[in-house]
Amino acid sequence: MIDLENVKKSYATGVQALNGITLHIDKGEFVFIVGDSGSGKSTLIKLLLKELDPTSGTIKVNGMNLNKMKPRAIPKYRRKLGVVFQDFRLLKDRNVYENVAFAQRVIITPTKQIRKNVPRTLSLVGLAEKYKAFPKELSGGEQQRVALARALVNQPNILLADEPTGNLDPKNSKEIMRLLETINERGTTVVVVTHNQEIVDAMKKRVIAMHKGVIISDERKAGYIQHAD
């Protein structure tokens, strides 16, 4: 499902963010990516979304080679992914409802369907009442949940979440993680970047640890359930 082969990425500034990543994630897996600040986790997510291109190495997702993908095919590819950005990236001039609905409009969902899907997804992340609020009127944690709702509303087959609980209190964090687990159980491949050691330890999933652009450990914890391909 997700295949990286000796992927390297250096930025124009000369920073070597990824230094030879080889990684395989199966369909239906739930994977944590951990590592210190600056170890290259967000860069990895950006490469998977084809927001950035690798300096070298190959990336294959959903059976498609991202290196060879034509520009016209990119929008279609991205629609199969749900992404929670570390900095949320909400549309500032639209309210919560519109931010989530926007993802649906992009894939040309009938308005009738949108009216059903958006409130349902917002209540999943616990934000049903705030649908009229604008991003600047929300706390960091609330914005984060809007971002998660937007990532989930199209029912992607891969969910990439960059620090989805970074701004949440322990109670909310646990709820969100439980939600991600439920989504994973319904068949979505979930990749979560996090600093939250407690949650990682508690959930007993596969954990990939990064340091200075390389993978230093990749453990399948006890309790990890392998889903059928």
Added chain:
Amino acid sequence: MFSLASIATMAACIFLFGIFFCVVENFQHMVREMEKSVAVTVFFNEDLSQEQIDDIGEQIRSRAEVSDVVFVSAEEAWDEYKEIYFEEAPHLAEGFEDDNPLANEAHYEIYLKNVESQDDLVTWLQSVEGIRRINESAQVADVLTNFNLLVGYISIAVILLLLCVSVFLISNTVTIGIAVRREEIAIMKLIGATNGFVKAPFVVEGVIIGIIGASIPLALLYFLYTRLVNFMGDKFNILTGLLQFLPVNEMFRILLPVGLALGVGIGFFGSFFTIRKHLRV
């Protein structure tokens, strides 16, 4: 906010265009009126029968550049002459009654659709059998022809200039809009929006700016032009024979669609190509 500014500038451009258009149209209208009065006159050989004259008339009439041919017989020519020169003393003319001094002055007055074609017609007439003399108003024709050309060149130059200015303005508006919304556009594209999806609002905005930017000056011009024509008609009715203004309705039958098309076109293409240039996320 910036689109308000661009509506205003667009409106100013189309207003200028409109004024210019009115002036040119009226000039051309007046020139056309004058052209109508320009005629080539042909006289015949003395021994020509009326049948032969009619035949020449038919030939002339069949020419593409000819709009009208009027036959003036010797008697009519004499009547006209009398009216002009013997108005005060008609009895002086009576002595000529039975011996028309203009017996050989039967002629055709040929009116042209277009003064420019006068030279061609005269060349052809010279080759026609039975024609004694050709009077042409070469000077008037030349002046009108040159004037028409000049007006044509100036209008092309001014229209091009205004077009460039407007396209630049729209392009500027869109560029600012994109700069302001660069982050939003990037987000939309990361969620999987196609270029067309992202472009559409900008193009719609450009077209709306075009429609509003064209409607305001067109309405204003309609009002001003009506006032001007009425005013000129009232105050200078002596001149009305000379200064034939195009009526408002006739003017706007052309100006309205042209102005709107210009606004919409500039708005559409200006924004379409600008966003194409900038949309590389």
